[in-house]
Amino acid sequence: MDLADFVSRFAVVLTSVTLLSAVSTFVLVTVARRLGIMDVPNHRSLHSIPRPRTGGLAVVLAAIAGLFYLSKQLDSELVSILPYGLVILLLAFIDDMRSVSSSLRLLVQFVVATMLVFKGLALTAISLPGIEIILHKPVSIVISVIFIVWTVNMYNFMDGMDGFAGGMALIGFTSFAIIAFYRGDSSFALINLLVVAATLGFLVFNLPPAKIFLGDVGSTLLGMFVAFFILWADLNQVFPFWIGLVIFMPFFLDATVTLVKRIARKEKFWEAHRTHYYQRLVLSGVGNKKTLLLEYLLMILSSVIGILLVLFMDTAAMQWGILLLFLLFSGMMLFLVDTKLKK
16 A cells, blocks of 8 residues: 555544544543542642643543544454453553552553463564574563563653653654554554544643643553554564664653662652653753653654664664664763753
């Protein structure tokens, strides 16, 4: 399917999904305020005024509507793994309504992730430019389960600033779609654009100053999509696992480095905090809008790097050069932030 045919067939549907998401988000702003479903500021928050936290429901509704309408155009095996996440989403919804213990959430996430891995959604090899390391099944299971659980929670951790999680989804999944289309997998491109469309309608109301937040339902949904799609792309040779990490590097790097530092300091790393790099930038005086702009630029850079790495898929030396330069740049950015905030 060429680009013109793709656009003519699906542009109206994707636009409708965006409008459904936007209208639903608008309605949920009022509903949440009347029902008192608000995100009240706490010691982790960057906002000072209570905001509705039901935006994720609009994204879920729009995504499900799009999935039903386009079900015949999508890969049936990929679609079949998505219902497994409903249990995690249900628990996230309950957590938005009333608090759910972190231990229960983790238990459910590990159970669902394990079921998905045994269904076949697993990393079977570590493939780097010119290198492939086959994973034994027990190792494959452990890595895959941890990756799914960590990605779901990572996205939740990073959903703490206006426009941040939605923007990462918009840029990241668009990049997945571009790569998928280039690689000839229009079905995978379509499901990524469906997520983009469902997120875009919400993001209009979430840019600073946000009128509504994703809530745990929304961040959990997007985190699941990131984990599922990266593993799926690797299994189906759309792009290797590590390129998915590169594209979502702004989230993975910040969350992972912050977690390691908190563990090293013997802090209660499972508790809410405000020590992520993006949070520290906002609190240092840079502010939400400027921090968000910087993060968007980093997201775009990460996506461009990811796409370039796919274009040079057959040239390992070029891939290594691009990857190492990008990792060096990312490390320098973290170092500069650490140095600036210590002064």
